[in-house]
Amino acid sequence: MTHQPDLTLGRRAMAMIEDLAQHTDEYGRLTRLYLSPAHRAAADTTLEFMRRAGLRAHIDALGSVVGRLEGANPEAPALLIGSHIDSVVDAGRYDGNLGVVLGIVVAEALKAEGITPSCPIEIVAFGDEENVRFPTNLSTSYALAGRYDPAWLDGRDADGISLRDALLEFGGDPLGIASLARDPARYRGYLEVHIEQGPQLEARNLPVGIVSAINGITRARAYVIGEAGHAGTVPMNMRRDALAAVAEMIGIVERASSTRNDTVATVGVAQVQPGAINVIPARVDFTLDARAPDDAVRHAMVEDIVTECEAAAQRRGVSFTIEPFMESPATPMDRNLMAQLEEAVRSLRIEPMRLASGAGHDAVAIANLCPAAMLFVRCKGGISHNPAESITIEDADTAARVLFEAVKRIVA
Ligand code: HGY
Numbered sequence: 001m002t003h004q005p006d007l008t009l010g011r012r013a014m015a016m017i018e019d020l021a022q023h024t025d026e027y028g029r030l031t032r033l034y035l036s037p038a039h040r041a042a043a044d045t046t047l048e049f050m051r052r053a054g055l056r057a058h059i060d061a062l063g064s065v066v067g068r069l070e071g072a073n074p075e076a077p078a079l080l081i082g083s084h085i086d087s088v089v090d091a092g093r094y095d096g097n098l099g100v101v102l103g104i105v106v107a108e109a110l111k112a113e114g115i116t117p118s119c120p121i122e123i124v125a126f127g128d129e130e131n132v133r134f135p136t137n138l139s140t141s142y143a144l145a146g147r148y149d150p151a152w153l154d155g156r157d158a159d160g161i162s163l164r165d166a167l168l169e170f171g172g173d174p175l176g177i178a179s180l181a182r183d184p185a186r187y188r189g190y191l192e193v194h195i196e197q198g199p200q201l202e203a204r205n206l207p208v209g210i211v212s213a214i215n216g217i218t219r220a221r222a223y224v225i226g227e228a229g230h231a232g233t234v235p236m237n238m239r240r241d242a243l244a245a246v247a248e249m250i251g252i253v254e255r256a257s258s259t260r261n262d263t264v265a266t267v268g269v270a271q272v273q274p275g276a277i278n279v280i281p282a283r284v285d286f287t288l289d290a291r292a293p294d295d296a297v298r299h300a301m302v303e304d305i306v307t308e309c310e311a312a313a314q315r316r317g318v319s320f321t322i323e324p325f326m327e328s329p330a331t332p333m334d335r336n337l338m339a340q341l342e343e344a345v346r347s348l349r350i351e352p353m354r355l356a357s358g359a360g361h362d363a364v365a366i367a368n369l370c371p372a373a374m375l376f377v378r379c380k381g382g383i384s385h386n387p388a389e390s391i392t393i394e395d396a397d398t399a400a401r402v403l404f405e406a407v408k409r410i411v412a
Pocket residue numbers: 129130131358359360361
């Protein structure tokens with residue numbers, strides 16, 4: 001009779017996930033952007049979770065929630081565990097949040113088993129991993145690595161609000177950012193548990209997997225300007241139709257990213273002006289998100305896309321401008337921490353599968369502070385960035401027990 005886990009840890013995690021899912025900026029769907037009222041409410045809830053778990057917890061100058069469990073030797077390099085509680089628009093409830101609540105569940109389990117870690121354990125709920133509201137790149141986790149770009153404070157959201165003003169409104173402190181930088185000598189490693197957001201674990205019928213590397217990302221804004229005109233009178237061969245040009249450019253993006261099976265590129269936003277049924281589109285602003293496991297491959301792909309879009313613009317008599325605003329490097333995970341995770345997975349008699357991450361994560365930023373590793377959790381159909389995102393309580397429980405086993409090994 002195989003040991004049927006009592007699912008206590010999974011139940012605990014799912015209950016906290018449900019509590020957090022109530023905090024949204026949009027009625028009827030989950031949208032929780034960095035420094036929004038919903039982010040503040042979720043941060044306060046996370047603070048409460050951490051304190052109830054016996055952690056010394058606070059919300060830092062950038063809105064991250066930080067909980068600390070002192071170890072036998074408070075001076076020993078700490079173990080960092082975390083993920084993010086901000087979301088995309090109309091999001092699923094597990095992206096990011098799962099890694100935060102599992103860290104808290106493991107802290108509770110250590111206490112319940114009377115285990116005092118040899119070193120401190122810090123659990124962090126980052127607030128700006130999705131970079132949806134402001135033109136930033138993992139700003140709250142880069143701050144811990146001492147790499148916060150002050151220019152991010154001047155970035156503005158769709159309503160023209162600067163990150164600085166939003167931070168002050170949230171109760172943050174722009175002057176307290178520099179002091180968030182952690183001393184690398186005081187951290188032994190970072191573990192992040194996250195839903196896979198892809199179909200591989202489900203295809204292999206595995207509940208968890210170990211991340212080998214995180215893909216690099218280039219994000220850019222592009223602007224195509226043609227000429228508005230009467231939809232009924234201008235002959236097709238005399239138009240400078242900005243939207244028709246962008247339609248061709250989206251085909252270019254698809255083709256350039258489909259030549260290899262490990263590259264992807266997406267046009268996620270396109271705003272058409274003036275946007276009337278009987279007016280030839282004068283201008284289209286759109287975005288590009290391009291990814292690859294190798295930085296040189298990604299840069300070459302973006303260069304191809306730009307060159308071909310410029311030629312298409314030339315042919316069509318429209319202007320094409322593209323402005324990259326975010327570069328995130330491809331990031332290999334730490335071999336030693338990966339081995340610790342693999343041992344923990346094996347201890348639960350699960351085959352340890354390694355897989356790359358197509359999605360970006362706070363681990364990319366924290367890898368500049370200390371060794372970093374990630375555990376992926378199976379999600380239904382690989383669906384994410386979608387309210388249909390879901391995991392089972394059994395897999396949440398398995399992930400919690402793997403994290404618990406790995407943490408016990410690392411802080412023994
Ligand atoms: O876009 C990403 O890869 C992540 O979900 N922020």
